[in-house]
Amino acid sequence: MHAGRLVFSQLMEFFPWRRFQTCVRRYGGDHKIKTFPCSEQLRVMAFAQLTYRESLRDIETCLRAVGNKLYHMGIRSSVSRNNLSHANHARDWRIYADFAQILIHKARSPYASDDLGIDLDATVYALDASTINLCLSMFPWARFRQTKGAVKLHTLLNLQGNIPEFILISDGKLHDVNVLDHLVPSPGAYYVMDRGYLDFTRLYQLHQAKAYFVTRAKKNLKFQRRYSHEVHKQTGVQCDQTIVLETYYSFQGYPEPLRRIRYYDQSLEKRLVFLTNNFDLPATTIATLYKSRWQIELFFKWIKQHLRIKSFYGTSQNAVKAQIWTAVSVYLLVxxxxxxxxxxLSLYTILQILSVSIFEKTPLVELNSQSDYKYSQPPCPNQLLLFD
Structure with a gap:
């Protein structure tokens, strides 16, 4: 007799399944499907992410070993390599992309009040991209260089809670700066980027949308200094200037003044030059904002180490994108x-606990509790005493 609920079933309850079915109907994911619908595909792919399955054969073997528990996991169909491979290849990846956007909206609100450690009442985003290398002979559609294949994961990360706000999956040849064309700027928000996004025409569009940006200047930047602000060099700020771009095309792209800050980072023993369109914040706050950009590097490192997005269960473009979006959904779920x-506990610790207890029937709160709580079974009143 099955009593209690599996940890996996408890986790899946946090998915908004009615809204997932809306995404499925939008792209006809279950059209003419009699067995193994999209909802079961998502459950199987989530199981693979949570338990670090490496291949379709690995997934099939593990789930068949616990065949008597599949029904209680919400999986009614038989799971085989052929079924899962066909589903990943044929079901539109946009189903899982749209569903991930729904989860982003659900995850964003609870973390909106998180403290960034910066005296700033505004939303701060970090924008960057990470390359996922692929074998060109197996993924010919993902040509990156003559003998290499790759896809890029362009991410706009909300630093309050490290929740991805925007994700674009492209081939490896798309330059990072082109992603700025896909963003819808939020007025009053701060966008922190590295030098790869230094395009003055696109940055001016951010400025016109009443958004702020913080980026680094290139060494060959030509400008005219209009004004120098007073600085305290003990803070690491070496100069704080108001400048105007001097090069013709740069000035045509950004015709208004910019703020240039040169900062010496003692920990790195390196001089950094920042450009921003914000003239109100202290120079040290601008430097701290750029330093917070490192969170997106940690985000990429985390998902590559702890989710299955470096080895793929299918070779088609649809299968790769569906797997990446499923991995993002699992990250948001946790x-x-x-x-x-x-x-x-940290997200890493929670994932490690879930990976070894997915088939247990312990409540999630108890499973992830840091206390030494132990479940004590109440005494049975019908138990006879052997000794007085």
């Missing part, structure tokens, strides 16, 4: 569960 249940 973030939502962490906030809803008030779990104090």
């Amino acid at each position: 973030a939502i569960v962490k906030n809803r249940l008030g779990i104090k």
